[in-house]
Amino acid sequence: MLAASNPEYFVVPAPKIFESQLVQKPREYFHNKIMILDDLIVSFEGMDLKQRQQLENFWTKLLEGSYARDASSITNVASRRSQHR
Numbered sequence: 001m002l003a004a005s006n007p008e009y010f011v012v013p014a015p016k017i018f019e020s021q022l023v024q025k026p027r028e029y030f031h032n033k034i035m036i037l038d039d040l041i042v043s044f045e046g047m048d049l050k051q052r053q054q055l056e057n058f059w060t061k062l063l064e065g066s067y068a069r070d071a072s073s074i075t076n077v078a079s080r081r082s083q084h085r
Contacts (some may be wrong), residue, residue, distance in 0.1 A: 003036050010034050015042045019054040023072045030077045032063060 003010035011033045013022070037043060044052055061067040066075040 001076060003034075010036060012036045012038070015039065016045075018047075018051060019058040019069070022058055023067065023069050023074065025074070027074055027077060028079075032078050075079065 003012050009032075011029060015037065015038060043055070047055070058067055062074065063076060065077055067073065068075075
């Protein structure tokens with residue numbers, strides 16, 4: 001309910017999303033946003049080991065503030081976690 005009424009603060013990615021899709025999103029999609037993932041089992045279901053590692057690495061690096069792969073990158077992203085260190 002909060003996400004639907006406050007899209008400037010919340011993002012709800014598709015339940016089945018891959019790292020290659022996320023890295024194509026603009027910085028504004030992530031910057032100062034609260035990400036809501038309803039069910040991680042659905043997110044990881046059916047992925048091979050490499051796909052799971054890429055997705056895990058994506059979220060870990062994004063929490064640190066940036067992620068890059070090949071020619072695509074997301075930089076200078078502030079997360080709620082990084083702001084409270």
